[in-house]
Amino acid sequence: MSGPEAAGNVPLIHRRYVFGLLLRLCVNFAGGVGILFVILYFALSRPLPGDFAGVFHALRNLSPFLRPILAVSVLIYALLACGSTSALCVCILHKVAGPLYRMERILDQYRSGAPTRTLSFRSGDQIQPLAQAFNLWIGTLRRDRQRWLATMKDAERHCLQDEATCRAEMDEALRKVAEDMARYH
Amino acid sequence: MKNPALHPRRTGIRYVSPRFQGSAALAFAVIIATGGAIFWYLVDSAFQRVFPHAAIRGHYAFDSAYDIVRDLLAWHLAGLFVGVFLTGSVLVLLLVAATRHGIGKAVDSLRASADGNLSTPSGAGPIGEFERFGKTIDAARSDTLASVLKIRSEAAALAAGGISPEEYRLRWDELKHRIRRIAP
Numbered sequence: 001m002s003g004p005e006a007a008g009n010v011p012l013i014h015r016r017y018v019f020g021l022l023l024r025l026c027v028n029f030a031g032g033v034g035i036l037f038v039i040l041y042f043a044l045s046r047p048l049p050g051d052f053a054g055v056f057h058a059l060r061n062l063s064p065f066l067r068p069i070l071a072v073s074v075l076i077y078a079l080l081a082c083g084s085t086s087a088l089c090v091c092i093l094h095k096v097a098g099p100l101y102r103m104e105r106i107l108d109q110y111r112s113g114a115p116t117r118t119l120s121f122r123s124g125d126q127i128q129p130l131a132q133a134f135n136l137w138i139g140t141l142r143r144d145r146q147r148w149l150a151t152m153k154d155a156e157r158h159c160l161q162d163e164a165t166c167r168a169e170m171d172e173a174l175r176k177v178a179e180d181m182a183r184y185h
Numbered sequence: 186m187k188n189p190a191l192h193p194r195r196t197g198i199r200y201v202s203p204r205f206q207g208s209a210a211l212a213f214a215v216i217i218a219t220g221g222a223i224f225w226y227l228v229d230s231a232f233q234r235v236f237p238h239a240a241i242r243g244h245y246a247f248d249s250a251y252d253i254v255r256d257l258l259a260w261h262l263a264g265l266f267v268g269v270f271l272t273g274s275v276l277v278l279l280l281v282a283a284t285r286h287g288i289g290k291a292v293d294s295l296r297a298s299a300d301g302n303l304s305t306p307s308g309a310g311p312i313g314e315f316e317r318f319g320k321t322i323d324a325a326r327s328d329t330l331a332s333v334l335k336i337r338s339e340a341a342a343l344a345a346g347g348i349s350p351e352e353y354r355l356r357w358d359e360l361k362h363r364i365r366r367i368a369p
Contacts, residue, residue, distance in 0.1 A: 012285050012292070018277065025273050032217070033266040040258060044251035052245070059240035062250055063232045070229055078221040081269075085217065086210040093209055096284055097202035100318055107325045115369045127288045133295035140299040141329065141368035148364050152357075163350070170357060174344035177364075181337040183301040184330060 010128050013096075017126055021092050028088060032081035039073040095126045103130060110138075148177045204314040212276055220269040228261050287315025291322050303330035329367070336363050 043066065048055045099121045110116045116138060119131040155173035159166035232254065239245075239253050247253055287309045294307035303326040309319025339360055343353065 012288050013281050018281055021277055022274055025277065026270055029217075029266055029270045029273065033262050036265075037258070037262055041251060044254065044258075045249045047249055048245070048247070055245045056240050059236050059250070062236045063229075066232055066236075066250075067229060070225060070232070074221045074225040078218050081217045081221075082210075082214040085213040085273075089206050089210040089213065093202075093206045097205045097314075100205070100314070101202060104318065104321055107321050110368070111325050111328055113366060113369060127284070129292050130288055130295070133292045133299075137295045137299045138368050145364055145367045149361065152361055152364075167350070167353070170353075171344045171346065174340040174360075178337050178340040178344065181333050181340070184303055184333045184337075185301060 010132070012129055013126050017092075017095065021088075024088055024092065025085070028084050029081065031084070032077050035080060036073055036077040039076065040070070043069045043073070095124060098122070099125045099127050099130065103134065106134070144180070148180065151176050151180075202314060204317070205312070208313075209276075209280060213273060216269055216272045216276065220265055220272070223268075224261060224265045228258070231257055231261070283312045283315065287312060287319070291315070291319055294319070294322060294326070298326050298329075303327065303333075332363070332367060336360060336367075339363070 048058050102121065103119060106116060106119050118138075119134050121128055121131050151173045152170075155166075155169040158169040235254055235257065236250065251258075290307050290309045294305065294309075297305060307319040307322050309315045309322070339356070343356055343360065348356070
């Protein structure tokens, strides 16, 4: 995708944003593993009975006893890690999802025929070239529209003269406008 | 003086796009759940082996069960972290690549639109959200093209002549009105 980045010198997704996301994920997963370690540490660090027979029986029966504890601790880890990662996804990815949502609203507005504002994203939002490309397109359309209207208005000025000149100028203006519009395909 | 209770501080809007943010969160959840399941299976089978083995060995030079499985647990926890983080990182990079590809195509199509090409589809990509977004852009471009082509054919028909002055004037005004409605 060198095109969009090279033309505006603004990358679609900044490297800093990607590194920030990876760093937060790293902290998030490390936190989850840390919590899992703490749970297992407390489950396993209970002192064994003092005498030989007691230790023997405790160790023999330990693995079936630990199975549900292990399952519950892994479940807690999974729930906490999934919850915090989901929150991270919503918070971090809104810098991409937000501009998309905003752009879609502007496009809906444009299609409904309502006056369209210039699109701008918040600072820190990603995919900035999208707003630039949209504004470039709308700007070009508006310039063309003004030129076509100016051509027609110019022809209307000749209507102060005789009818034949007026009609000839208007026909000429229409041909010009039609030719100009031919670039749209 | 303003009462802060009457003027609450505006918080930033967090847009939630279920197709984009939701699917990413779901993919991360699958990675975490898979990692957790593998960890549980490996550690549980290791515990089934290690504790009976320690019991029959007879030399109990430890105070707790943790002393027996300390290294084993540390390695498995490190493996869980590295495995989940690396897979999550690959997912992040895939998401970024898909975003760059999808939005890049949309940007390309908007730039082509500024040059007059309103008909080539944007082809915005493999992720559902970007595909839908590309279709929205294509629909806007297609509407614009239809409008321009209609005005163009009307202008050509008017310029061809054979219309009474009254009708000509009416259609001329209608044409101007239509042109004004382009990119209002």
